Amino acid sequence: MVNIEIDGIDYEVEEGLALIQACEEAGIDIPRFCYHEKLSVAGNCRMCLVDVEDSRGLSPKPVASCAVQVSEGIKIYTKTERVKNAREGVMEFLLINHPLDCPICDQGGECDLQDQAMAFGHGESRFFDDKRAVENKGMGPFIKTEMTRCIHCTRCVRFSSEVSGNHEIGSIGRGNDMEITTYLNSSVESELSGNVIDLCPVGALTSRPYAFSARPWELKKTETIDVMDALGSNIRIDSKGLKVMRVLPRLNEEINEEWITDKTRFFWDGLSSQRIDNPYKRVGKKLVKTTWDDAIDLAKKNLISSKPEEIAAISGDLVPIESVYSLKKLLKGIKVKNYDCRQDGSKISGPRERWLFNSTISGIDESDGCLLIGTNPRKEAPLLNSRILRQSRNLSYPLGLIGAKCDLTYDYKLLGEDPKIVREILEGKNSFCDKLKLSKKPMMIIGQGALTGVKGSEFLDLCIELAYKFNFISNEWNGFNVLHTAASRAGAMSIDFIPEEDGKNTEEIINGCKAGLIKTIFLLGADELQLSDLDNCYVIYQGHHGDKGANNADLILPSAAFSEQNGLYMNTEGRVQESVRSVFPVGEAKEDWEIIRLISEALNLNSDFQTHEGLRNKIYKEYPNLNPFDDFQKNNPPEKKDNNDISGHKFSEAITNYWFTNSIARASANLSERNDYIQKRDN
């Protein structure tokens, strides 16, 4: 700790802080454009000038507070006349070439330049010459450019090299001719590219899908969480009336820091297309509209007419814990044993430490080695990949991949595609062992693609064996990680929505449907299944989008999307978070748990909860670690089992197309356009 003085008041701050950070901790606002906490220091906007006095006396000229570190006894002045004049001067220079087009600029209302010109600017312009004009650049379907507005803070350039890792944006030319561009105006390819829109302090880079649709002050802001991947990124949904207008990230250092993926940022238009707004039943070959009473009655009839072993249920990737829980209660009530939440056929089971990201997401920053097994984190969790990228800058960080070769934006050692290599490493026959031995806190990340094969469960045990062999698991470190791709998987797993003893799992259920062993199947938002030729089976689909599941259904119960109901989600590291309703469900749609309660009542099952709150309290009572208001607790190490035979096991690809991983994303025109863009270029 060092003692400093800011504007005559003494403070004690941590060593190594920049002056601007120290001032921030003291609650003094320093204007800035180029400085950003998560990026390297550039020091090129000069807006954060302050006066500094140390043992050598007052600094001869104001210094950039982002580029100077605190030292013992340093005195910082942020309100002197000289500082005020300096800021006004910088502001005036910045505004020389900045167009006065705020009325038609999408950044208006949330523009750093606008705000700071008001707070720190001179007030009037002394400039009469022509302004500089710059050609707009093509950065793909998500980022709209208006480069005349650019003030060359280079935040986007630093982001693309430091966080997204693709090195796509650069600054060409020099001096007055400097321009921000991609190489030959090519589209930005990173899955995190949308973050440059937030980073841009002016309106040079704005969101193309959101362009000219709303002003920030007319939007209702709901703080919630994201379900596009299993990280549970913290987001803010901005809505106008019944429509979601855009999605922005919220700061959560433990999960997403300040970023979100492009899929999260731009899926919102999918929430208003392809929606199921009314109950439907199949009459002949056609689906016709019906009423809720009739639909519930039909569901009841089919659930009663089949024997318990002829009924099955599968829960999807976007449903909250409450709905899965109430569905489980319903199934227990009618003695059904065939239910599964593992749509992709993953073989995870057992206590939670066997299938969670035990090191935690922020634990990646502590790790000193990484072994990726059957995963492509860039597709499965781009923000997690960005954290690995940050670690991989350390040249001595061992980084190996067992799985298919892929572009992860950083260099890694490809160990091969065969799952047997895990055994090789375990037996010390691989060259990677030497590096692993030196690591004190290595972590392994096992993707769902590694666990879906026939021997998925054995393979998981083998990985646990490997974890104990090296330092993956030690007294103070648990680096055994399973990475999920579905937002509701961890939550559904934690309430044991997996087949009971002699119950059928997903694959067996689907085969059972085809063979006529299953007469009625209940799909709770399950859209990732191959559901064709199910003529012998009555399919009840409860969900919000007319996607794969609904196409094959005989009865459709319209439910609310995650943005339209309160719900709990557990992310891949076991953190329970609450998703909050931002808009109301469309048409006749009801909340998931409510629909299931209606069916339960029709079946005369005692549901013993009437409200959502009652349901939640019941869940907390039965599963105490699902309370999102409790502190997040780390897991015990998983139990080890020796002699695992994995012969014949093969990896598969968990995600084939990053942009289309769920029914909302598939309904989104924004994401389709982005997907087409890449395919067109590749052809």
Add this chain to the structure above:
Amino acid sequence: MTQKRLTKDLLKEFRFNEKEIKHINSHIIKYPKGRVQSAVLESLFLAQKKSGGWLPESAIAAVSEILNMPKIRVLEVATFYSMFNLEPCGNFFVQICGTTPCWLRGSDEIKKACKDHIGEERKISNEDISWVEVECLGACVNAPVVQINEEYFEDLDYSSMSEILVKLKKNQPIKKGSQINRQSSEPIQREKND
């Protein structure tokens, strides 16, 4: 100075040969491990020389590949320095210094000579000559100065510049260095009674 753009329409094959790769590697080893990118200037100069005084897109790509750096980073360097041309130039490439000392000593006259004998700036003439105004060439003591390909021509005026250009067109030998017979930058000899 105006913004330089890559001439992407002009397709041109570009590949370093073994000798050139060896040369680049000899520069790479000068720098610490993991700092391969430091050799980017040397590589770009080599590429520019090889492809006739300018850098086509393929050359930028070749440099980025050999140094394992993103293309945009190479482009940043190539656009930052005025010594790299991103558009084709003539076989004889005349660079006129227009910075203050040369300007005071009459670089405007030199420019006029070029306009008269070659044509517009950056346009390649029929005789395969082009000219461009650049920033300080670092020979202010012998102002005004022009650089033609890799040679300097100093102490110029309109007539001596015209003479040089006429000879260039006819491919005749030209006197390098000072055009008023100075050895280096000693004071200009004046007549005694002056």
